[in-house]
Amino acid sequence: MITFILNNKTIKTSEHSGMTLLDFVRYEQRLTGTKIGCREGDCGACTILVGTLNKDETISYQSITSCISPLGNAHGKHIVTIEGTNLKNKLTATQEAMKANYATQCGFCTPGFVVALTGFALSYSENNYNNALNAISGNICRCTGYKSIEKAAHQVVEKLKHYNSKTNFKWLIENKFIPEYFESIPKRLKDIEIKDLNQPKGKYVSGGTDLYVQQADHLADNDVHLIAEKEYLKGIAIENGNCTIGTNSTVSDLWNHSKLNSILPNLRTHLKLVSSEQIRNMASLGGNLVNASPIGDMTIFFLALNSTITIINSEGKERTVALKNFYQAYKTYDLNADELLKSIHFKLPNKNAFFNFEKVCKRTHLDIASVNSAIYISVENDTITEAHVSLGGVAAIPKYLHETSAFLTGxxxxxxxxxxxxxxxxxxxxxxxxxxxxxxxxxxLGRQLFFAHFTELFPKQFTLNDFVQHA
Structure with a gap:
């Protein structure tokens, strides 16, 4: 039985775990403020919030696109739709900001923007304008124009100036960001007896962001093996100069990891090029790797870090494979039917090592790369002691450049x-x-991105003109 809290109502349902959360909300609960748009996670019209109970009994809220999220992943969570943000007989602070800045026209996209900005108010991210814009980077408006929406986001930031997000929800309730019932949610979630859904059959599904774009109808009617909450696939550990990342981790987990950001100071700049905040909140890194897209952003990212992956089978036996040897042909890789990717491992850059990621696509956010590339390079006394270069969109597989990397070394x-x-x-x-x-x-593009790595990492030594005029 799937059990969760939907807005202010406890839900227990035997509906199929593989149906989308969007369809359950709209068709089973008749909460039609959550809109159907692209059904691919691209437009943000179906944005909802997912609240997860932490070990310290606080709740962390994140925005996701419900059109590509399985219902079973709501198990044990607090799900908030636009209806669940409403106050009685008055507008919320976010709704008022949208109204005051004329940030809505036909209104179709408005619920998604309101929910995403409410999620920003509830989040632990620093309260600034850039983070507010990040929060709505996955929401598309077809008729209003973005300037008025950006002004609404700015008004939300101004209203949040005196809010400390580490405190409880009382300030947000008093200042009309969320309704009063939010205060009761941590205890109510704690009191729900959450049992593992225990569905070990069917296709493995974690975040579902790729699978549900391709196979939503099939997954809604057939067995799914949900693994998003499997603890042994979670976590980020840094020890002895090495990083181990559970494959259920998301891009947002990397984004929010303070130690990783101190070691890789441009990490957030790189990760901002990956999809939108809603997708970064839900898509698993393991799913990105096994999707095997030739232009998978995080695959290219981890290839350049010369990562290895640990694979575990149904009997608990593990084996390790170099990621650069994992891919064999288009959408074909070294993984058996009963195996899962368990974790990703890579050596962290030392003081002589540098990392960079570049991407070219038709729009800045929420777009698939035409070509993407990453590099890890270690330099001592003006000699390259180690180099790993990856390039996406230029082969049938995510491409680790063996010969180029070997040539650079030494x-x-x-x-x-x-x-x-x-x-x-x-x-x-x-x-x-x-x-x-x-x-x-x-x-x-492959050439230009390769050159860009060096102009970005060594700006005092190289300019693009150094290369282009001779290339």
Whole structure:
């Protein structure tokens, strides 16, 4: 029995775990403020909040797109739709900001924006304008224009100036951000006897953000093996210069990990290029790897970190594989039917090592790359002692550039070395023409992103002109 709190109501349902949370909310509960838009997680019209009870009995809220989230993942959570944010006979602070700034026209997208901004108010993220815009980066408006919505977000930030997000919900209730019932949710969730759904059959599903785009109808009618709450697949650990990440971790988990951000100071800049906040909150890193997309952002990211992955089978036996050897052909990889990716491991950069991620796509947020690339490079006394380069969108698999990486290792860090490395790079890749660009265009992007790594990491030593005029 799937058990959770939906707004202010405790739900116990025997509905199929694989149906989408959006369909349950709209068709079973008749809460139609949550809209159906793209059904691919792209437009944000179906945005809801998911509250998770922490070990200290506080609740963490995150926004997700309900159109690609399985109902079973709501088990033991607090689910908040636009109806659940409403106050009695008055507008919330977020709704008032949208109204005051004329930030709605047809109104179809408005519930998603309101819920996402309410999630920002409830979140532990720093209260500033950039974070407010991040919160709505996955919401699309088709008619109002974004400036008025951005002004509404700015008004929300101003109203939150005196709020300490580490405290309880009392301030948010008193200042009309959320209704009073939110205060009762931690105890109510604690009192619910949450048992494991124990559904060990069917297709493995974690966040579901890729699978539900492709197979939503199939998953709604067939067995699913939900693994998003499996503890042994969670967590981020840093020890002895190495990082281990459970494959159920999300991009947001990386974003919020303070120690990882101190070691990789540009981490959030890189991660901001990955999808939208709603998707970053729900998509698992393991799912990104086994999706095996040639342009998977986090796959390219981890390939350049020369990561290894631990794989576990149904009997608990584990094996380790280098990620660069995991992919065999298009959507084909070294994983048996009864196996799961358990964790990702990589060596953290030391003071002589540098990491960079680059991406080109048609729009800045929530878009699939035309070409993406990452590099890990260690330099001592102007000599490259270690190099790992990855490139996406230029082959049938996420491409680790074996020959280019090997060529760079041991060479002097000069423009001549980089230009010669690009010649090897061009021989290693085999892009095809498709909707994201022609083969020639992708080769050009591959070259430019490769050069961009060096101009970004060593700006005093290189400019783009050093390479382009000779390439």
């Amino acid at each position: 060479k002097s860090l000069t423009s001549e070395t980089i230009l010669e490395a690009n010649e090897r790079l061009q021989k290693e890749i085999a892009p095809i023409s498709d909707v994201r660009g022609s083969s020639d265009y992708k080769r050009l």
